[in-house]
Amino acid sequence: MDEHLLTATGIEVTYGKRPGLFGGKPATPVLHGVDIRIGRGQTVGIVGESGSGKTTLGRALLRLVDVSAGSIAFDGKNITHIPEAEIRPLRRRMQMIFQDPMASLNPRHTIRRILTGPLLLHELASDTASALERVKTVLDRVSLPAACLDRYPHELSGGQRQRIGIARAVLMQPDFVLADEIVSGLDVSTQAQALKLLKGLSRELGLAMAFISHDLSVIRAICDYVYVLRLGRIVEEGPCEQVFGNPAAAYTRALLDAIPLPEYDPGWLERKSEA
């Protein structure tokens, strides 16, 4: 038996392919046979420059975009081509946290409704009172005051909304969470708060996580294992200590060498990477 929670093999995704229509030339794939494995409770980083295919890969893992080749197994079950009706029960177990939580939170609903609604819908709570109890516990865990419950999303700060997004995902008691660029654009301190929270939660709850970011430093802070994506291909993968301590691919080295560290290093600017 595969001990991994999520296994994707040979993933290929091609956008906008309309077979036969106008006999147009087939679009080129944006992912070319990507293999990824995510163990239970493991946080896996997916890093690459913009356009490398990170978001596409994440969406493919959740079956939010169709693959043109390859297969995806979740908890031992091949989900590559199962119909939507069969995916639906899995959706609760595979949650997503968004970069801009504002876009994913209904602006007309209070936080109370946003958080308790799904619990009742998925029958994770038997009644409103017990749903509210669960919500309060999780709010406390993400360091938000219960007073937030009566607020609307726009009344919260960006960092608070981000934590609502995390709380909402965690409330579903998922096995797997996809986080796509969720800390980009946050201030350093708010970012550290979100990373610390996510890292703590994934440990406590045994969550498996795919953490997508263009920022290798952020990946280092939170991930156990990392895949480096370039133009739709994995160019390097491995445990973080290995990839960051001793990168094998010239591309990985080039990415690392381009990150400015907050320390005196007079040669940095003119130092060129061989890649």
Place this chain on the structure above:
Amino acid sequence: MTENLLTVANLSAVSDREDGVPVLRDVDLTLRPGEVRGLVGESGAGKSTIAKAILGILPRTVRITGGRIDFKGRDLLVMKPRDLRNIMGSEIALIPQDPQTALNPARRIGFQLADGLRLKRGMSAKIAEARALQLLADVQIRDPDRIMKSYPHQLSGGMRQRVLIAAAFAVDPQLVVADEPTTALDVTVQKEILRLIRRMQEAHGTGVLFVTHDLGIVAQICDSVTLLYAGKVIEEGPVRDVLETPQHNYTKALIAAGPRYDRPDAGLEPVPEAVFRELRQEIGID
């Protein structure tokens, strides 16, 4: 001692959009000719407001309530509009954050560069065009002839930023204000742009005020740094001193809060609430 190119003294401003809330509180900041100063702080700290005040492009809802901005000994805040127009875009230039909106989408790059030179330097069309071509070569654009004929949307983000750097240095300004010019770029492109700004600045002896939220960028291209919080200068000094021996607890905590690819345990400690309390008390916000 060399005279300062720029001296911002006791600059204060309020937001009329937010009931007169202070946006800048007694800000002091200096820049010597040829110096690169980083202006850092979290979003909303007032970095862009300072940049805009210097450039004379503050929104109407931000009101200066005191202080001065001396450029080569003359206060920009009380200068006649005609004198200001002569200085802006010629002695003081901007490298904007978003190269997409800074360029006219309907005009070829060559036209936009040459146009600026005609207006600001009084060059003839022919000379301006030759100079524009040279400028593109100066910012290490490999195929300047093709880029001259291109429209902005045909260029990558990094290429557009190179064009804007060329435009900023085209007029040989003494002061360049760069407001987060690399935030939209991939790291490898960012490094090229940082290197380019530093090289151009050194070649022209330009003073640069570099707005960023990234202490790493400050460390790698700035000589000095001013750290803001809620419109107040919290710490200031040579980059190496501030990074290696920060004086304020906030500076220390901010450096520690940033993730680092070379340290697995970095990036997981937010600035402690006690430090924010200390800051607010010091600044006098409740």
